[in-house]
Amino acid sequence: MYQNKPRMQRMTKQRRVILEILRSTDIHPTADWIYAKAREIIPDISLGTVYRNLGILKAQGEIAELNYGSTYSRYDGNPHPHYHHVCLECGRIADLPMPVRQDLEEEARAKGCGSVLYHRLEFYGLCPQCQRKREKEG
Numbered sequence: 001m002y003q004n005k006p007r008m009q010r011m012t013k014q015r016r017v018i019l020e021i022l023r024s025t026d027i028h029p030t031a032d033w034i035y036a037k038a039r040e041i042i043p044d045i046s047l048g049t050v051y052r053n054l055g056i057l058k059a060q061g062e063i064a065e066l067n068y069g070s071t072y073s074r075y076d077g078n079p080h081p082h083y084h085h086v087c088l089e090c091g092r093i094a095d096l097p098m099p100v101r102q103d104l105e106e107e108a109r110a111k112g113c114g115s116v117l118y119h120r121l122e123f124y125g126l127c128p129q130c131q132r133k134r135e136k137e138g
Helices: 013-023 031-041 047-059 103-110 128-137
Strands: 064-066 074-076 083-087 093-096 122-125
Touching: 013 031, 013 047, 031 047, 047 064
Parallel strands: 083 122
Antiparallel strands: 064 074, 083 093
16 A cells, blocks of 8 residues: 655564564454564563554554554555455455456546545455354354
8 A cells, every 4th residue: 555654663573573463364453452462472562562563564564554434443464455355244354365456546547536546445245154154044
């Protein structure tokens, strides 16, 4: 995603651990989940440190923040453009293995919206697990 990248800051131990946690999962966790995992490695890390480093990693383009208008954000260790599927039943957010359509940006520009720096697209429905559960319940 497009970001104005600030000057690089050194990779602290806390920042490296947070980045490794995010890159090792595809569940798009909350800051609280990341904090719990980070405490397993760095017991004295604070929630404030986690939030501060998530902000720095986002500003550097290392991670993406997914905000769906709720009271908390989810974080994605894959900052490269890709699409998501959001389960309306359990809330799981999954990466979709499909190409990002750059033609959508060209079409938006052609329709007169002006500058398009990037786009974000989510699909909403039921994940395979929730779909199977609902079918069983009939």
